[in-house]
Amino acid sequence: MNLESLKKRVQSDTIIDDQEIIAGFVDDWTRRFRGHTSVVAIPRSTSEIAEILKWCSSNQVNVVPQGGNTGMVGGGVPMNGELILSLRRMNRVDFVDGPIPHIIAQAGATLASIQESATHNGWMYGVDFSARESATIGGTIATNAGGNHVIRYGDTRRQVVSLQALTASGKIIGDISGLTKDNTGYHLPSLLCGSEGTLAVITQARLRLWTQPQEKTVVLLGLPSPKAALEIVKFFVASNEETQACEIFFEKGLSLVCQQFGIQPPWPEKCSTYLLIEFAGSKGLLDRLNESEGGEMLKNFDLIAIGEEKASQSRLWRYRSLHTEAISASGIPHKLDITIPFEKLSIFFDEIDSVVEQSSPNAEAFLFGHAGDGNIHVNLIGLNEDDLAPDEAVLEFAASLGGSISAEHGIGRAKSNYLHLRRTPEEISLFKNLKTAFDPTGILNPGVIFPN
């Protein structure tokens, strides 16, 4: 590509062709996707993005939009030398007061910066997950990020009131007016949310906030079976609106975490299944819990730890949140992010080990996830990078139970060949028509969602 004509359209340091700097943009953090490109554009304004997209359109240069590069499925990696359009410099965050206050954020603002602005103003943003310091709001919208609190606050789509984006040819669509009710044509915010950079480049969004809980309680239970855990999950999600997370994990993962990080397990006894429940709400939370039917029920458990203040809550959360790091330290995992219908979760947990074993005797599965919404993270280790048989076996098993092959990470490049397991030929054909409606020359994130 002739970068000189691009450089003329924007500020001098917006276009980067120094391979040393570029090296920081081309690989994803899972280390599974390693890309290459001759150019990274880091614009400072919507008009610069528009100029870049117009240039790419005119020159048929493919574009990979990139936020914090914390994606799990290679959706932000230039596998075929695409131009990287990094949104990192677009990181402004503004609080907007109102009956339900909003935040207006540029696409490159980190999730953490949005959470901080919300908290600083006495409110709360509804989505949280561990990559918060690096993940950008644009990336979380493009992937419709979920996280721990979806059972209570919904996914990212639920947070986006309005958004502005640029089409492949650099034209502005959408707005950040923040109207709660606005039925004027097809709903672009919902459609662009989860579109993984294939339809348009999200430039800014207006996000709703939620009442800040004043108190939090974390309960960790050691249980004899997944089934026992699922009954408790159902009970609390259904009966207690202050339930905001229900995280499930298992003995094998807990042992790995304790061993890798040199921490004590919660109890000397080993359990099949661990369940962490987080409650949050206004003052008097723990009293309300104790006086409720659920509180009575909890008194019957022997293996129970309750975190009443921050330090003990963090200690309990560690057992769950250190899973990712502990597994990565054992090798490059194949990370599968699936949803199983709640009523099928028990079957899934009973059979997953044998499904994996049959597909590859070397593979070992570590499971953890968000039991309240059926979203399980299956991490396979002991495999070569290109041994995809176990991945396929797990995704096929999930699909056979009526589940989804992508819960909250997206399809990206990693799962584009498996989209057919969850979507019919009619749907995939329709998706391609939608893609063409937005991006007729196909320059936006080619190879993502659909196979190249």
Next chain:
Amino acid sequence: MNLESLKKRVQSDTIIDDQEIIAGFVDDWTRRFRGHTSVVAIPRSTSEIAEILKWCSSNQVNVVPQGGNTGMVGGGVPMNGELILSLRRMNRVDFVDGPIPHIIAQAGATLASIQESATHNGWMYGVDFSARESATIGGTIATNAGGNHVIRYGDTRRQVVSLQALTASGKIIGDISGLTKDNTGYHLPSLLCGSEGTLAVITQARLRLWTQPQEKTVVLLGLPSPKAALEIVKFFVASNEETQACEIFFEKGLSLVCQQFGIQPPWPEKCSTYLLIEFAGSKGLLDRLNESEGGEMLKNFDLIAIGEEKASQSRLWRYRSLHTEAISASGIPHKLDITIPFEKLSIFFDEIDSVVEQSSPNAEAFLFGHAGDGNIHVNLIGLNEDDLAPDEAVLEFAASLGGSISAEHGIGRAKSNYLHLRRTPEEISLFKNLKTAFDPTGILNPGVIFPN
């Protein structure tokens, strides 16, 4: 059209060509849109709908999907002899248990039947409005219906977990798997929600339910100005999560209601502005309200009525809910459904009368609406059917304040010529591309959203 070939594809009584029966389907209830057709199809199954759509596609017969025919913008009226595809016979409703339970409803099930099923099973459906006995869930999805409780439970899009639809050529898209987290391609439920029958025919949907409130309190306030009301709205929506409706209306409307229905006004004194606030929640609701800062604030008002039980609550709600009927009894109103950004509502209320008066000296505006989300219903009376100058003036005024020309009724046929007031040429062009992606021959609800 040659109906014989259509009749062969479905059960004998599915296709109706008797004009006496057809007469019940062709006009909308606002009396503003009077259509005509030679055929109404009332299928009993998804496969019958598919057969009808295949026949329409092959014969280039245009289709108007119709639910309860309670729309406000002519979106379900065959203005050019289109085939009416009535979903009324598809009215099955099934409750599905789970941590957050769902209802699976066929498109023709009424809103009331869904609310009843939810209540019967100890839960609640999040959307409610006065046409509940006739409006179908398919219609509420196609228009992304709002109603009184959007500030707390969101609009219809927020309730739809999954949906199934048929394309113009009769192919099934979507599913009713009800997965909370499922990022596998573009999100069809969100896109079809609000698409007003122009993209596909919704056949069934899976809807989330909410915890049933155990108690309710209704407060009516008489206030000196819209501004005073808006401050109270902001306070309660922001500080009390049990607030579920904030309805605003004015002296002129209240007088009309009292006069038309022979009921006493709430107080002998006349007020500029009335505000009805509904709270709902678990046991102890009124005590919590009284002990809160908001409860303290309410003690300072002289003109306040509190409905603690059902009968008194209904009496207070009447002042607001009888507006529609009272206005219709005074003539055929021009009904405009707009959203104004909350911070501009005060300006809007101050200036709307002079905007209307300048556009037509005969027009009189009655206003009421959902103050919490800025959705105001402007009803113009004293006008000929084809005197659209005041409609245009109001919509232009709303747009000039950054508002929307359609909050919860949709664009339909009534506002298709005004879509440009809220949407840019780029957006409208993109919408047309999306329409073509779904419905390449344009047989689904032509003239709706976009001008013919």
